[in-house]
Amino acid sequence: MAQEYGYRWGHSGLTADFDLDGDTPRLVRLARPGDHDLKGAVEAALPLVDVVLLGDGTGWSGPRFTGTALGPRLRHRAHHATYGDGWHHLTVELQDPASRLAVFVEYSSPDGVPVLRSRVRLRNDGAAPVTVRSVSSLLLGALPSPDVLDVHRARNDWLAECRWYAEDVRESVPDLGREFHGHDGRAGLRLAGRGSWPTDGHLAMGAFTDRTDGRCWAWQIESASSWLWEAGEADHHTYLSLGGPTADDHQWRHVLGPGEEFASEFAALALGDGFDGALAALTSYRRLIRRPHPDHEHLPVVFNDYMNTLMGDPTTRKLLPLIDAAAKAGAEYFCVDAGWYDDEGGEEDGSGAGGWWDSVGGWLPSARRFPGGLRAVLDRVRERGMVPGLWLEPEVVGVRSPVAAELPDAAFLRHEGGTRVTEQGRHQLDLTHPAARAHLDATVDRLVGELGVGYLKLDYNITTSAPGHLAHSRAWLAWLSSVLDRHPGLVLENCASGGLRMDGASLAVTQLQSTSDQQDPLRYPPIAAAAPTAVPPEQGAVWAYPQPDFTDAEIAFTLGSALLGRVHLSGHLDRMTLSQLGLVQEAVAVYKSLRGDLRTSVPFWPLGLPGWTDEWVALGLRAPVAGATYLTVWRRGGGVAELLLPVPHLAGLGDVRVEVLHPSTAAPGAGRAEWRGEGVRVRLGEAPAVLLVRITAGG
Structure with missing residues (x-):
């Protein structure tokens, strides 16, 4: 439809305004209904996409891939909007007159949910x-000035996952005085994940919050x-570029022959009031893009x-007594x-692992x-049972x-020159390759079909960024889907040394996500509390490992950490x-009494996102409309103490x-x-202590 900006697309939860009439098509505004316009946003809008081709380079020298030579050359050919199955779709077709490269920018958004997905x-x-x-995958300019934005990132390390931190955007993007130089600075915020542990180091996520009005983009x-x-x-505004591997950062490239196609990875951007609001929208979106499965409804205890x-x-x-x-x-x-x-150890006399x-x-x-x-x-x-x-x-x-000798070299990832990838005594x-798929098909069909296995914990404990890994990762996810097509009741847990493959693509296919390998129950609360930033609560597997030498309070503490996620006993x-x-x-x-609400609840953090050494940690889940609200609070140090936990949506x-659910x-x-x-x-009593409550209002 015609609007002030040229073309408007969207729905009740999200609108996108485009300028498609100029030399370079641009997305000039992305907002929720009621959001105010940003002064100067039209002038600050960027091309819809940035592509770097070999021999083309960038349009403004610097170590960043935004502002490419090709982006401004792309010309609008057509655009098509459709709606179906609760999703709005828009494809904008562009073409580079010089290289004859056709570019299709594909946007989608679930009806009523303020999330834009793009590739x-x-x-x-x-x-x-x-x-x-x-x-x-998504290029967006015309966001608020760096002067008013904080950026949020999440460190994600083995045994210490989902550790969010924030800083003023100006700490990394200084004001250099554009009016004097005629150019923006070359500095920027850049964050990359590499290879087969895509969330080793940081989550493949981020967020901006506006300090003036609380709006958030996650x-x-x-x-x-x-x-x-x-x-x-x-141009005095903030831009954001999201995408997959690049040549400079990952030694990646893709050759397109005449008539061939390549699609980028998907990226998604959620809008909300504050970090909690944007993460609530992102949680709802994650449920909509994932593969349907009975496990998402039943949430059994594992x-x-x-x-x-x-x-x-x-x-x-x-095993038998366990x-x-x-x-x-x-x-x-x-x-x-x-x-x-393992046939090299583990005899019945308990000789141990081999x-x-x-x-x-x-x-x-x-x-x-x-x-x-x-x-x-x-x-x-x-x-x-x-x-x-x-x-x-x-x-x-x-x-x-x-198997290393039985399969051909081509069934393994290889370095340039043909040498197999070898990491810690293992090939990848x-x-x-069809031989690799056939080997794994036979393995799974034997375990599921002959042994009657109904659950597979799929771990991954090496990492590589060898050439060809992007294609392998897509084939891996397609293979998982084919396994579930053949065995629709099978439950798949995604694990990579805990949470080192905790990415949106994997979560859309698998039913559960390992959140950590952390063995210390006192160090698990900040991981359990922050895990819903990366994974819907009903998919986030949290360990609960009570021991016979624990006190009753310690047993309650370790069990309490898992009750607003998926209990991994x-x-x-x-x-x-x-x-x-x-x-x-x-x-x-207690978990079984509330798990039905986990399927639709969205997270909030009454004390803010937890720090790694915080004494107090809290996680809330609120069901939509007038449903129950759940709140877990942990105290990891000190004696008896009291604390007020804000619950804004019920204030x-x-x-x-308020009903105490755990401990008794x-x-x-x-x-x-x-x-x-x-x-x-x-x-709370003497630490360590935990409390889980259910809060209801009215009725």
Whole structure:
């Protein structure tokens, strides 16, 4: 429709205004209905896309891929808007007259949700090959001035995931006096993820908040491979560029022959009032793009024998009592973790794990660990009313594995020159090759079809950024989809040394996401509290590993960390007293009573996003409209103390009720909570202490 800016597209939750009539098509405004216009936004708007081709370079010298020579050359050919299945779609077709490169900028947005999803398709309509060195998935200028913006990023390291921090954008993008120089500065904010652990170092996310009015723009790059986002200043406004791998940052390039196409990774940008509001929109969007699966509705409790328990050394003798205890505790799935294939150790005399690290790849059950066969152990799981699961690291093949010799070199990722990628004694399969896919198809079909496995924990413990990884990562996700097509009831957990592949592309296919390998229950709360920034709560697997040598308060603490996520129960439950096991049963019952609300709830953080060493940590989940609100608060140090936790969406309402769900109010030193008009005042006993409450209003 015609508007002040030329062309308006969108819906009740989001509008985008385009200038498609000038020499260079531009997105000049992206906003929610009611948002005010930014002065000078039209002049600050950038081209719809930036593409760098070999031999073309940039339009303004500097180490950034924004402001390319090609972007301003692109001419508008057509645009098409459609609507279907609750999604609005817009494709803008562009072409470079010089190279004959056709560019299709594809926008989509779910109806009523303030999130824009974008990717760019390239097609070579010329007569000669072109080499692509970078392409943006979403390019947006005309955001508020760097003078008023804070930028938020999340460090994401092994055992210390989802650690958000903020700084003034001007710390990285200084005001250099454009009026004196006629150019914007070359400085910018740049953040990149590399290779097969795309969230090792940082999450593939970020956000801006406007200090003047609280508005927030939060984004994610949906890539299981390399990615880059960049922000800087353009004509007194802030720009944002999101995309996949680039030549300079990742040694990536893609040659397009005549008639060939290439599509960028998807990226998404959410708008909201404050960080909590933007993350609420992003959470709703993540649920809409993921593959439908029964697990997202039922949210069963998973017991996994690894963390702080068997640690990769399962045997029949060790597993049978754990299986019985897990069933008594209320687990619904039982996953046998690493080591079940290891024939070099793990005899029934408990000799421990063997040297399986560089011999994996065949995925056949160990006869030494399971004298009666692994099937007998899995049958015991079924007899106790649970679904059996197994750990698997499908993408790797150990250098000592017979599979390394059986498969051709082309079935593995290789460096330039043809040498196989080898990391820590393992080769990396390339799922673009049919032999690699056939090997994994046979593996999964044997485990699921013959052994009756209903859950696979898919781990990944090496990392590589070898050429071809982007294509492999896309083939990997397509292979996972094909597995679920053949086995629609199978549940897949995505893990890479904890949360090092916690990206939007993987979350759209798999049902659960490992949030960490953290073994210290005192260090887990900031991870558990911040995990919903990256993954919807019903997909975020949080370890709960109570031990028989814990005090009752310590058992309650470690269990409480998981109750607003997906409970991943572990620990030596088989060695617990009846009283201790009763505490586990109570916590699992609490989780089952609230898990139906997890499916639709969105997160908020009453104390802000947690710092790694914060004494107090809090996470809230609020159901839509008039549903219940849940709040977990942890205290990791000090004696008895009180704290008021703001709950803004319930502030000022009458008849607000607070119910303590965990731990039991009958426990010695149990915490208390009451409504105080603006929030919940909690009183916790001696640390470590945790409290989970349900808050309801009216009715």
